[in-house]
Structures are given as C-alpha cells and as structure tokens.
Amino acid sequence: MSPETDLRQPDAAAPDRAVPVLRLRDIEKVYQTKTIETVALNQVNLTVNRGEFVSIMGPSGCGKSTLLSLMGLLDEPTGGVIEVDGRAVTSYSDKELAGLRNLKIGFVFQSYHLINDLSVVDNVELPLLYRPGMGGKERRQRALAALDKVGLNARTGHFPAQLSGGQRQRVAIARALAGGPEIILADEPTGNLDSVMGEEIIDLLLELNREQGVTIVMVTHDLQQAMKTQRVIRFFDGSQVG
Amino acid sequence: MLRHLFTLIWNRKRANLLLISEIFFSFVVLFGLGTVLITAGKNFLTPRGFESAQVWRLLVRAGQGQKMPRAELDDVLRQVKALPGVQTVALTSNNLPFTFNTNNSDFVYKGRKTPFANTYDADDHYAEVLRLHLREGRWFAPADDGTHHRPVVITENMRQYLFGDEPALGKIFRYPMVVKNTKPEHEFQVVGVVDNVRMTTEFDEAIPSVWMRLLPYDTTHWETAAVLVRVAPGQGGALQEKIARTVAGVTRQWSTEVRVMEDDRLHRRRYTLVPVVGLGLMGLFLIINVALGLFGVLWYNISQRRAEIGLRRAMGATGAGIGWQFLGEMMVVTTFGVLLGGLLAAQFPLLNAFDLPTQPYLLAIAAAACAVYAITALCAWQPSRLAARIHPAVALREE
Ligand SMILES: Nc1ncnc2c1ncn2[C@@H]1O[C@H](COP(=O)(O)OP(=O)(O)O)[C@@H](O)[C@H]1O
Ligand SMILES: [Mg+2]
Numbered sequence: 001m002s003p004e005t006d007l008r009q010p011d012a013a014a015p016d017r018a019v020p021v022l023r024l025r026d027i028e029k030v031y032q033t034k035t036i037e038t039v040a041l042n043q044v045n046l047t048v049n050r051g052e053f054v055s056i057m058g059p060s061g062c063g064k065s066t067l068l069s070l071m072g073l074l075d076e077p078t079g080g081v082i083e084v085d086g087r088a089v090t091s092y093s094d095k096e097l098a099g100l101r102n103l104k105i106g107f108v109f110q111s112y113h114l115i116n117d118l119s120v121v122d123n124v125e126l127p128l129l130y131r132p133g134m135g136g137k138e139r140r141q142r143a144l145a146a147l148d149k150v151g152l153n154a155r156t157g158h159f160p161a162q163l164s165g166g167q168r169q170r171v172a173i174a175r176a177l178a179g180g181p182e183i184i185l186a187d188e189p190t191g192n193l194d195s196v197m198g199e200e201i202i203d204l205l206l207e208l209n210r211e212q213g214v215t216i217v218m219v220t221h222d223l224q225q226a227m228k229t230q231r232v233i234r235f236f237d238g239s240q241v242g
Numbered sequence: 243m244l245r246h247l248f249t250l251i252w253n254r255k256r257a258n259l260l261l262i263s264e265i266f267f268s269f270v271v272l273f274g275l276g277t278v279l280i281t282a283g284k285n286f287l288t289p290r291g292f293e294s295a296q297v298w299r300l301l302v303r304a305g306q307g308q309k310m311p312r313a314e315l316d317d318v319l320r321q322v323k324a325l326p327g328v329q330t331v332a333l334t335s336n337n338l339p340f341t342f343n344t345n346n347s348d349f350v351y352k353g354r355k356t357p358f359a360n361t362y363d364a365d366d367h368y369a370e371v372l373r374l375h376l377r378e379g380r381w382f383a384p385a386d387d388g389t390h391h392r393p394v395v396i397t398e399n400m401r402q403y404l405f406g407d408e409p410a411l412g413k414i415f416r417y418p419m420v421v422k423n424t425k426p427e428h429e430f431q432v433v434g435v436v437d438n439v440r441m442t443t444e445f446d447e448a449i450p451s452v453w454m455r456l457l458p459y460d461t462t463h464w465e466t467a468a469v470l471v472r473v474a475p476g477q478g479g480a481l482q483e484k485i486a487r488t489v490a491g492v493t494r495q496w497s498t499e500v501r502v503m504e505d506d507r508l509h510r511r512r513y514t515l516v517p518v519v520g521l522g523l524m525g526l527f528l529i530i531n532v533a534l535g536l537f538g539v540l541w542y543n544i545s546q547r548r549a550e551i552g553l554r555r556a557m558g559a560t561g562a563g564i565g566w567q568f569l570g571e572m573m574v575v576t577t578f579g580v581l582l583g584g585l586l587a588a589q590f591p592l593l594n595a596f597d598l599p600t601q602p603y604l605l606a607i608a609a610a611a612c613a614v615y616a617i618t619a620l621c622a623w624q625p626s627r628l629a630a631r632i633h634p635a636v637a638l639r640e641e
Pocket of ligand 2: 064
C-alpha cells in the first residue's frame with residue numbers, strides 16, 4: 001500500500017451523500033472534583049461527515065477542548081453515545097480505544113506538543129510507532145510523505161527548537177497526517193502563532209481538506225478563520241448555540 | 243520501539259547523564275564488592291588441605307632467662323604424647339594456622355625466582371597431626387637425619403612455581419640472596435609434595451608453602467616452643483589441664499598455654515569478616531541512597547513529561563504501553579551505565595590487576611549487572627505505573 005492511498009481521497013465530491021465519520025448523541029460531560037461539579041458539556045448532538053471542515057467557536061471555558069477530547073476518544077462522556085464510523089464505542093476497552101485513536105484520529109494542539117529531543121521526522125513517525133506490525137522503513141517513508149504534504153521536506157533532520165512556531169505546527173500537522181486518519185481534530189491550532197503564521201496554517205488545513213479530502217474539526221477563536229470553513233458550530237457554557 | 247527508546251535516550255544523554263553516572267557508580271561499587279565476596283566465597287569452598295578439628299596448640303615457655311635444651315623438650319613432648327586421649331604431638335615454628343604470625347621468603351631454582359612462600363619448621367609428626375595430603379614422595383622421617391641438604395616438603399602450587407611441570411622430588415633450591423660459603427643445609431632438597439594449604443584465613447587463596455625439617459638442633463637459645471597436639475574426639479578441659487600439669491611436672495620453670503585450633507579458626511574468621519561485612523554494609527547503604535535518588539528523579543521526570551504522555555496516548559499508546567515505555571527507557575539508561583561500568587570493570591581481568599584469576603571478575607561483572615538491572619527496574623516500577631495512569635486527555639489541557 002502506498003502512503004497516499006491511506007489518506008482520504010476526495011469523496012467523489014458528493015456532498016448530498018453524507019457519510020458520518022463521527023457522531024455525538026446527547027453527550028453530557030460532568031467533571032467531578034472534591035469541592036465542585038462542573039458541567040462542561042450539556043446535551044450535545046453533533047455529526048461530522050466525511051470530507052467536512054467544521055470549526056467550533058465559543059468563549060474560553062465553554063467546553064470546546066472537552067468536546068474535542070470526547071471526539072478524539074481521549075475521555076469518556078458522563079452521558080450519551082459516541083459513534084465512530086457508525087459504531088458506538090461506549091463499551092470499548094482502553095486497548096481498543098487506543099487502537100481506534102491510532103487508526104482513525106489525528107490530533108493538532110495549540111502548543112504543538114512536539115517531543116523536543118526527537119528530530120522532525122522522528123516526531124512525525126510517532127503515531128506509526130503504535131501501529132502493530134509496521135516496519136521502520138515504512139514508517140520513515142510515510143513520515144517523509146507527510147512532511148512533503150506540509151512543505152517541510154527540507155527540515156526532516158532538524159529539531160523542534162530549530163524551527164519557527166509556524167513550522168512546528170506544520171510538523172504537528174504532518175504527524176497528524178502520517179497515520180492516514182479519518183479525521184483531524186485541531187484545538188486552537190493557531191492560538192500560539194502570530195496572524196501571518198496563523199493564516200499559513202489555516203491555508204494549509206484548508207488545502208488538505210480540499211485537495212486530500214481530509215476531514216477536520218477545528219476549535220478557533222478567530223471568526224475570519226471560522227468563516228473559511230464549511231460549517232461553524234458555536235458553543236456557550238457547555239451547550240451548542242448554533 | 244526499542245530503537246525509538248535508544249534514539250530518545252541518546253538525544254537526551256545530557257539530561258540522562260546524572261542517571262547514567264549514578265548507575266555507573268553503583269555498578270562499579272557492586273562490582274568491587276562482588277569481586278571481594280566471590281573471591282572470598284570461592285576460596286572458602288576450596289579444600290583447606292589440612293584438618294584443624296581436634297588439634298590443639300601448646301605454647302611451651304621456659305621461664306625468664308631459662309634455657310630450653312633439646313633433651314628436656316623431647317621429654318616434655320614424649321610425656322604429653324603418652325597422656326591418654328593424645329594421639330600425636332608435633333614440634334613446629336610459631337606461625338601456626340589461623341594465628342597472625344607469618345614467616346615467608348622467596349626462593350630460587352635455576353635462576354628462577356618464586357613469589358613469596360610461607361615457610362614453616364616442622365618435625366617428623368607434623369603432617370600426621372594436621373593430616374596434610376601427600377601427593378608425591380613422603381613426609382620427613384628419621385632417615386633424613388644424615389642428609390646433606392635440608393629436607394623440605396612443598397605444596398603443589400609451590401612445586402609449579404619452582405619446577406613448572408617437571409618432577410620435584412630430589413630437586414634442590416635455595417634462598418635468592420647469594421651468601422658466601424653457602425652451607426649445604428642452607429639449600430633445600432624436596433622429599434615430598436602435599437596438596438595446597440590455606441592456613442592463614444578461611445577466605446584466602448592457597449599460598450605456596452614450604453616446610454623445612456627441624457634438623458637435629460640445639461634448642462638452648464629457644465624461649466618458647468610451638469607444639470601441635472592431635473587429640474581423640476571428645477577431649478576437653480580435663481585433658482587441657484592434664485597437659486599443663488604434665489609440662490610443669492617435667493621442669494618446674496616451664497609452663498604452657500593450651501589453645502584449641504578450632505577456636506583460632508573462628509576467631510580469625512570473625513576478624514576477617516568484620517571489614518568485609520562493614521564494606522558490604524557501606525555498599526548497601528550507598529546503593530539504597532542511589533536507589534532513592536533514582537526513584538526521585540524518575541518520579542520528577544514523569545511529572546515533567548505529562549504532556550508527552552498525553553500526546554502518546556492520543557497517538558494510540560495504551561496505558562500499559564506507556565508504563566512499559568518508561569520501564570524500557572530506564573532499562574536503556576541502565577544499559578548505558580552498565581556498559582560504561584563494564585568497560586571499566588573489564589580492565590581488571592585484562593590488565594591482570596591484583597594477580598587474581600579471571601573467573602571471579604567475570605562472575606562479579608555478571609552479578610553486578612544483574613543487581614543493577616534489578617535495582618533500577620524496582621525503582622522504575624512505581625513511577626512507570628504512575629505514568630501508565632496519567633489520563634490521555636491531559637494532552638488537550640493547556641498549562
Ligand atoms: N479535568 C478537569 N477537571 C475539572 N474540570 C475541568 C477539567 N477539564 C476541564 N474542566 C472544566 O470544564 C470546563 C470546560 O473546559 P474546556 O473544555 O477546557 O473549555 P475550553 O476549551 O472551551 O476553554 C471549564 O470550566 C474547565 O474548568
Ligand atoms: Mg481549550
């Protein structure tokens with residue numbers, strides 16, 4: 001299998017034949033600490049279809065990151081059901097969830113979360129390290145292909161500290177792409193970047209969505225960025241408001 | 243995954259330097275301790291080459307300014323031997339087994355010098371009292387009275403040093419210093435070879451030894467005489483008193499102390515073991531310190547790497563996988579430390595330091611490596627479990 005075939009090709013450009021990748025039904029998330037109980041999400045219903053680029057907006061503390069951690073199977077909801085490719089993951093074990101995350105989901109974080117002591121290409125290989133049965137050669141090949149997609153093939157041997165913020169976020173995007181995921185979840189990917197670099201990152205994500213057919217859910221504070229995406233979902237205080 | 247861990251540790255070698263040097267240090271300490279213990283243990287298990295059970299030693303003293311003529315000494319020995327319960331009596335020099343007295347010298351044969359060997363004076367009954375094991379030839383006998391050179395019996399290792407693989411019986415060797423008018427009795431003729439003996443402590447290796455026959459001699463200048471007595475099993479204080487009375491009965495001014503060789507052995511054992519135990523305790527204390535330090539550093543590392551752990555979980559690592567990764571990292575760090583330590587330790591057998599055989603060194607290297615891996619695994623265990631329990635959602639929490 002060539003690295004390309006695993007990255008989603010445009011879904012025959014058929015918006016009317018929507019294929020749900022991720023569906024949240026009646027999701028509720030309550031954080032219970034010793035002193036207080038925080039309702040982070042309340043009755044959220046949301047479907048992300050293949051090939052979509054969805055942005056999520058809302059004030060700080062309204063539950064956007066919580067929503068992304070549930071979509072990314074990093075946490076379990078207090079109530080409701082999460083479906084990946086039409087199958088509820090409610091009773092999945094830690095191992096099954098880890099396998100699903102590895103295969104289907106790519107993450108991009110506000111502060112990049114690159115491992116400083118690994119070279120760019122080693123960082124990009126990271127998700128493939130957790131894929132059973134994949135050899136070192138194929139990992140390297142896929143990582144290089146992903147770096148090529150984000151325009152960083154000249155920097156594969158560099159270390160994160162030698163890169164600008166925008167370049168680091170590109171590495172993080174390449175890392176998210178390397179595993180050939182169904183969907184990329186990005187939590188304020190431009191939050192640590194100046195507007196020029198931020199714009200570059202958004203353009204890259206738009207391009208990946210348009211040309212490679214990658215499904216993306218992005219949390220952002222920037223309305224202009226959000227307007228460039230196909231759908232904007234607004235949150236307020238744990239609930240969907242539009 | 244292992245390659246990934248090596249890359250990670252290698253790239254973090256600066257940060258891991260402290261850990262690696264602590265492990266290196268522990269390895270070296272354990273290696274030293276292991277070498278001492280293994281060598282001592284191996285020697286302890288080697289046959290001693292003689293039997294100390296039911297052997298007593300007498301220190302016969304002539305009174306102040308008194309002489310000790312041969313005739314009277316022989317009379318004393320004869321009378322002691324005649325006591326019921328006494329089996330054999332032998333006259334020897336005062337460097338008795340397990341005591342702190344030693345006599346030693348080097349020797350030459352055909353220009354080849356031996357290392358220092360323990361030398362003992364011994365009469366014709368000595369071998370019988372200590373039950374030495376003859377390999378070749380015979381022990382001293384009255385037939386030696388007329389010999390030109392001084393008859394000696396040597397140990398097997400002494401034979402190797404003197405004559406290599408050649409036969410020993412009848413050969414003549416001497417002291418290394420060249421003295422004018424060397425008399426025939428200053429040269430030594432081998433009449434027998436016995437098994438190696440370990441007479442100093444139970445933990446020392448066999449030292450090459452030479453027994454020189456007490457020639458018909460004048461003992462008038464002696465002030466003390468060392469006598470070995472083999473007694474029948476079950477003899478005790480009553481016989482000891484009888485011996486003391488017998489000695490005093492022969493010549494009024496003479497007296498004797500009776501000591502049990504088994505007591506000497508246990509006393510010497512304690513004396514030798516005290517520093518070894520002390521060293522062991524110091525080593526143990528050091529290792530515990532290092533282990534606590536490791537534990538702390540690992541604990542801190544993991545709290546520093548929460549974001550990385552969250553990231554790895556998000557990328558598809560299971561909780562258990564994270565735990566194994568951290569344990570594995572520690573094993574890789576340990577490997578670096580052990581390799582460095584092993585490199586140092588290997589110099590000892592390679593350079594033949596301390597003239598010890600290679601095998602205890604190799605055993606000590608293996609034992610120290612096992613111990614260090616066990617210690618670090620133990621220290622890494624709890625922090626690794628802690629890492630395994632870190633929630634994957636921390637990846638999305640911005641500090
Ligand atoms: N692990 C947690 N424990 C307790 N409360 C939490 C935890 N994570 C988030 N919260 C709370 O849940 C709410 C939503 O948080 P979050 O999803 O991070 O919001 P956003 O990303 O929109 O800023 C906040 O009130 C936050 O304090
Ligand atoms: Mg957030």
